[in-house]
Amino acid sequence: MRTVPRPALTSTSKGVFRVPASCFADRLGDLIPLSPAEQAALARLEERERHLKRGAVLVRENDPAPEMFILRAGSMMSYVLLDNGSRQILRFLFPGDMVAITGLVYRDAPENVIALTDCTVAPFEKPALSRIVVEHPRLAALMVVYNQIERMALTDRLAGLGRSSAKARVAAILLEIRGRRRIVDREIGDSFLLGLTQEEIGDATGLTSVHVNRMFRQLENEHLIARENGRVTILDERALARTANFVNRYANLDLSWLPEPR
Amino acid sequence: MRTVPRPALTSTSKGVFRVPASCFADRLGDLIPLSPAEQAALARLEERERHLKRGAVLVRENDPAPEMFILRAGSMMSYVLLDNGSRQILRFLFPGDMVAITGLVYRDAPENVIALTDCTVAPFEKPALSRIVVEHPRLAALMVVYNQIERMALTDRLAGLGRSSAKARVAAILLEIRGRRRIVDREIGDSFLLGLTQEEIGDATGLTSVHVNRMFRQLENEHLIARENGRVTILDERALARTANFVNRYANLDLSWLPEPR
DNA sequence: CGGTAAATTGACCTGGGTCAATAAATGTGG
DNA sequence: CCACATTTATTGACCCAGGTCAATTTACCG
Numbered sequence: 001m002r003t004v005p006r007p008a009l010t011s012t013s014k015g016v017f018r019v020p021a022s023c024f025a026d027r028l029g030d031l032i033p034l035s036p037a038e039q040a041a042l043a044r045l046e047e048r049e050r051h052l053k054r055g056a057v058l059v060r061e062n063d064p065a066p067e068m069f070i071l072r073a074g075s076m077m078s079y080v081l082l083d084n085g086s087r088q089i090l091r092f093l094f095p096g097d098m099v100a101i102t103g104l105v106y107r108d109a110p111e112n113v114i115a116l117t118d119c120t121v122a123p124f125e126k127p128a129l130s131r132i133v134v135e136h137p138r139l140a141a142l143m144v145v146y147n148q149i150e151r152m153a154l155t156d157r158l159a160g161l162g163r164s165s166a167k168a169r170v171a172a173i174l175l176e177i178r179g180r181r182r183i184v185d186r187e188i189g190d191s192f193l194l195g196l197t198q199e200e201i202g203d204a205t206g207l208t209s210v211h212v213n214r215m216f217r218q219l220e221n222e223h224l225i226a227r228e229n230g231r232v233t234i235l236d237e238r239a240l241a242r243t244a245n246f247v248n249r250y251a252n253l254d255l256s257w258l259p260e261p262r
Numbered sequence: 263m264r265t266v267p268r269p270a271l272t273s274t275s276k277g278v279f280r281v282p283a284s285c286f287a288d289r290l291g292d293l294i295p296l297s298p299a300e301q302a303a304l305a306r307l308e309e310r311e312r313h314l315k316r317g318a319v320l321v322r323e324n325d326p327a328p329e330m331f332i333l334r335a336g337s338m339m340s341y342v343l344l345d346n347g348s349r350q351i352l353r354f355l356f357p358g359d360m361v362a363i364t365g366l367v368y369r370d371a372p373e374n375v376i377a378l379t380d381c382t383v384a385p386f387e388k389p390a391l392s393r394i395v396v397e398h399p400r401l402a403a404l405m406v407v408y409n410q411i412e413r414m415a416l417t418d419r420l421a422g423l424g425r426s427s428a429k430a431r432v433a434a435i436l437l438e439i440r441g442r443r444r445i446v447d448r449e450i451g452d453s454f455l456l457g458l459t460q461e462e463i464g465d466a467t468g469l470t471s472v473h474v475n476r477m478f479r480q481l482e483n484e485h486l487i488a489r490e491n492g493r494v495t496i497l498d499e500r501a502l503a504r505t506a507n508f509v510n511r512y513a514n515l516d517l518s519w520l521p522e523p524r
Numbered sequence: 525c526g527g528t529a530a531a532t533t534g535a536c537c538t539g540g541g542t543c544a545a546t547a548a549a550t551g552t553g554g
Numbered sequence: 555c556c557a558c559a560t561t562t563a564t565t566g567a568c569c570c571a572g573g574t575c576a577a578t579t580t581a582c583c584g
Contacts, residue, residue: 080421082507088421105410107516110509111417126519133403134521140402141395147409148367154416155373159342159350161423162468166540197562206424211540213564229549245344247372254369257388259396428572459530473572475532491581 022046023122024070027096028142030183031253035261041136045129046070046122052115058099059113065103067123071095074119075195078111079203089204090154092116092177092196095184098146104129116195138261145255152249161206164245169205170215171244174225174232179248191233284308285384286332289358290404292445293515297523303398307391308332308384314377320361321375327365329385333357336381337457340373341465351466352416354378354439354458357446360408366391378457400523407517414511423468426507431467432477433506436487436494441510453495 020026025034025042034042049072052058059065061080076093078100090111093099102110104126133140153176160169177196182188198216199209207215219225224240226233234240282288287296287304296304311334314320321327323342338355340362352373355361364372366388395402415438422431439458444450460478461471469477481487486502488495496502 080417082421082425084426084507086425088424090417090420102410102414104519105407105515105517106414107514110414110511126516130403130519130521133406134399137396137399137402140399140406141392143406144395144402144409145367147406147413148364151409151413151416152364152368152372154413154420155342155352158352158416158420158423159344161420162350162465163344163348164346198564199562203424208541209563210542210565214540217564245346249372252369253367254388255367257366257392259392460532461530470573471531472533472574476572479532 019072022070023072023096024098027183028139028146031142031145032255032258037262038136038139041132041139045124045132046072048123050121050123052119052121054115054118056115057112058115058121059103059109059111061110061112062108065100065106065109067125068101068103068129069099069121069123071097071099072120072122074115074117076113076115076119077200078113080111087203088206089200092180092204094180116200136262138259141258145253149249149253156247156249160245166205166207166211167215167218168244169207170201170212171219171224171240172246173201173205174234175241175244175246178232178234179250183250190235190237191231194230194232281334284332285334285358286360289445290401290408293404293407294517294520296401299524300398300401303394303401307386307394308334310385312383312385314381314383316377316380318377319374320377320383321365321371321373323372323374324370327362327368327371329387330363330365330391331361331383331385333359333361334382334384336377336379338375338377338381339462340375342373349465350468351462354442354466356442378462398524400521403520407515411511411515418509418511422507428467428469428473429477429480430506431469432463432474433481433486433502434508435463435467436496437503437506437508440494440496441512445512452497452499453493456492456494 021043022039022045024045025039028034028042029039050069052074058069058076059078071093073095076099077089078091078093079087079089081087093113099121100109100111100113133143156172160172164172174194177194178188178192181192196204197209198212201207202209202212205212216225216227219240220227222239224234224236224243226235240246283305284301284307286307287301290296290304291301312331314336320331320338321340333355335357338361339351340353340355341349341351343349355375361383362371362373362375395405418434422434426434436456439456440450440452440454443454458466459471460474463469464471464474467474478487478489481502482489484501486496486498486505488497502508
């Protein structure tokens, strides 16, 4: 669904939430309008559902990885563990994201995926994707597009880890999480629920939780952000984006070359 | 071509090198045998050629990016420049690699690509790729597979930058470069031409050239590697891989789900 | 053979890590 | 709704891996 039921939010007036046939179709539909046949094909990926409690492990590194998933509700993260015992968080996942797509390629999972909140995922197998690629070339092309966008996002994080300061990295992750949540819930403005511990932010940015805390305080002292509990409010977006070296990778796309839909 | 003409190598007995119709087809062919029709389709991407001198800029960040390329000979690198003036190298490119595929998605290039040695590239346009996706679903799927492998490679580098020591990062890049060169030239053993300055290694690993130098010396003192000029010899591969936290992402693939070739 | 780029090395400095002690917040069972 | 248990957040004191600066040396190049 587009909005995760969180009491603090007022994005939907009622307690009942509309659940689209395919969260993934909604996401690709943000790039370009899909044909009914394409929507139907994607909906078939989300026919089954599985529910996970917060903290549940969906995929464990080195275990066989026969399934892939679309995240339908809640949030998750993927990470790897190094032999020195430390954790590198690779990606935070939100509704509409493909989860564990690496399963498409590797016999055993190269990363862990766990639920950050209670969530709903739709599992599917490799032949299902194969069928879509054959029957809907434009969807195949869109998946390539999606991969590329994600590759650029990874690339930005790489540049952040390699070449920017702790403050910049923390600022960047705030903008990233806000942007990601906004894709799912258009109502989100400058104030949003972070939904991550400082240790998680550290493991995503290559810092210690202690230093993440210091950077939060610094951003607060400079009036770039404000915090109350897990909620962050961006006070000076321009300044925050400047310190973060932020680039919006969902802007300036050129999809004019896509083949005809079926 | 599979082998770059470098005088020091003896991989081919004569001075004449066989140039395959499609370097990219050769690369995908390492994953799974391609049908004649598939090979022909890929060969069409490499009908034109362009030659670049060492140091030449193929793609400049923020310039319009209408073209994509297959690297046919030589080596290149892609990087971004941050406002603080520092450079993050994203990827080293070798024959058979797709170059500037981000052009498929973005109107303006998000990264720079320059030639590290004199090289040959084959330019093609977006509709060419679109045609392949429509006519050869299995090739579309293989491109998705390739994207995923590259995503894991990026991910490994991310984990390296975020969570491992300078020594581990330098060890990792040595193993990576050796592995990449070996894909192109099967004759390469434990000794290989690095082809990168210490500053470039630093910009790829998030270190300064000075510290890269110190790490080289340390690896040398511990008898993990030896060096003469630009040539590196791996003396103790197991130990090097251990300090590097190295994982071979081209192993353990599962491509049994791919659709039928055409 | 000069001239420029790259590699090396030493001396010294700092951003971010480590350790440890508290304080808040969040859950949990009753 | 309360008392206790477990995470999470915060802060201070101190340390070190890796950065900075600067001086040579070495390799490469026309």
